[in-house]
Amino acid sequence: MTNPPAERAERCASLSVVVPCHNEEANLEELHRRLAATLPQVAETWQVVLVDDGSTDGTARIGLELAAADPSVQFLSFSRNFGKEAAMLAGLEHARGAAVVLMDGDLQHPVELIPALVARHLDGFDQVVARRSRTADPKVRTALSRAFYRVVDPLIDVPLDDGAGDFRLLSRRAVDALVALRESNRFSKGLYSWIGFPTAMIDYDNVQRDAGRSSWTLRTLLDYAIDGILSFNTKPLRVVIWLGLWMVGLMLLYVVWLVVGVAAFGVETPGYVTTIAALVLLAGVQLIVTGVIGEYVGRIYSEVKRRPAYLLRVDTAEQPAGPGGGPGPADRA
Structure with a gap:
């Protein structure tokens, strides 16, 4: 070229x-x-x-x-x-x-x-x-x-x-x-x-x-990508809504699977690993959602101060x- x-x-x-x-x-x-x-x-x-x-x-x-x-x-x-x-x-x-x-x-x-x-x-x-x-x-x-x-x-x-x-x-x-x-x-x-x-x-x-x-590093490039995503739309908020809905749907399917298992095979010893994994997953999703909302709130805070x-x-x-x-x-x- x-x-x-x-x-x-x-x-x-x-x-x-x-x-x-x-x-x-x-x-x-x-x-x-x-x-x-x-x-x-x-x-x-x-x-x-x-x-x-x-x-x-x-x-x-x-x-x-x-x-x-x-x-x-x-x-x-x-x-x-x-x-x-x-x-x-x-x-x-x-x-x-x-x-x-x-x-x-x-x-x-x-x-x-x-x-x-x-x-x-x-x-x-x-x-x-x-x-x-x-x-x-x-x-x-x-x-x-x-x-x-x-x-x-x-x-x-x-x-x-x-x-x-x-x-x-x-x-x-x-x-x-x-x-x-x-x-x-x-x-x-x-x-x-x-x-x-x-x-x-x-x-x-x-x-x-x-x-x-x-002066560009992996961290600055990642920050730049986040700026690009959050600066021009509210789609990330919509994404986390859908993410929450998907997680609710998966949890409902999991509950149905447990009920069917109890009806078919009786009560079994609760699965410690499964419970911990579900809790960690839900906590992670909540932190992501809170972080996205916090980014938007922080940007609003920066804008309303109107500093040069x-x-x-x-x-x-x-x-x-x-x-x-x-x-x-x-x-x-």
């Missing part, structure tokens, strides 16, 4: 690139170099928004240096780690371009694919999604990812596409629609699908990380911008 070239030579009037960063000091300079070489080909003016999500390495120092040296770079730094969803939201809120590209800072999203994204956007698409292959992924990770989509997709109200992540181009109206969604528990994969608008796909070969270490999704420690756009590709503070939305 090869990366498709851009299909036309026209450029966007303005383009913003939003890059959430967490402990990416080893990749930021190379990312900036590649962006600086690519963005003049596809936009009249451009902006790069680097969002430091509470990094513990030198990401903040490098981000400040890049912003000081290049007026097209805006650097945001959170007061602590708020998570990638908050970092993407902050980037979108500070992006001023007529089109916005979301990409990771680990160089696994090829910068050289941006011209192809822009070309499809100029064809009239509000979302142009870069969908990666999984050819170079470890087999265990690939199996878990595919299992995630098989399990989550039927349980939520919007379709999810395997391999389609956060690397995408969004039109201004798509960005405005995403920013207008003020929910605290954000699941962007579902939000992209929920807002709709004409969407195109571009396939590209998977790229392995050159430096640094991924993030707090900024640094925003270089508050300082005067020099000449170059980056708009000054007066242009901020």
Whole structure:
């Protein structure tokens, strides 16, 4: 599979690139170099928004240096780690371009694919999604990812596409629609699908990380799957209702079987193992049901507090911008 070239030579009037960063000091300079070489080909003016999500390495120092040296770079730094969803939201809120590209800072999203994204956007698409292959992924990770989509997709109200992540181009109206969604528990994969608008796909070969270490673990992926299931519907509540009904039905069948056994063979010594197994099973089901209900209650609790999704420690756009590709503070939305 090869990366498709851009299909036309026209450029966007303005383009913003939003890059959430967490402990990416080893990749930021190379990312900036590649962006600086690519963005003049596809936009009249451009902006790069680097969002430091509470990094513990030198990401903040490098981000400040890049912003000081290049007026097209805006650097945001959170007061602590708020998570990638908050970092993407902050980037979108500070992006001023007529089109916005979301990409990771680990160089696994090829910068050289941006011209192809822009070309499809100029064809009239509000979302142009870069969908990666999984050819170079470890087999265990690939199996878990595919299992995630098989399990989550039927349980939520919007379709999810395997391999389609956060690397995408969004039109201004798509960005405005995403920013207008003020929910605290954000699941962007579902939000992209929920807002709709004409969407195109571009396939590209998977790229392995050159430096640094991924923050995604089995636990974070499992938490992400739970967020996806609970963020867009109440189907899990319906599932536990059916689970309870099935358990009641099985218990009734068990009672009938016991009655028939007593009528046919008389009273026998009660089965200790059977009783304990039934109690453990019922207790487990009750805990699962209570946990699902508790998750929904907890999310309601988070929403009604209406806390901001993030707090900024640094925003270089508050300082005067020099000449170059980056708009000054007066242009901020």
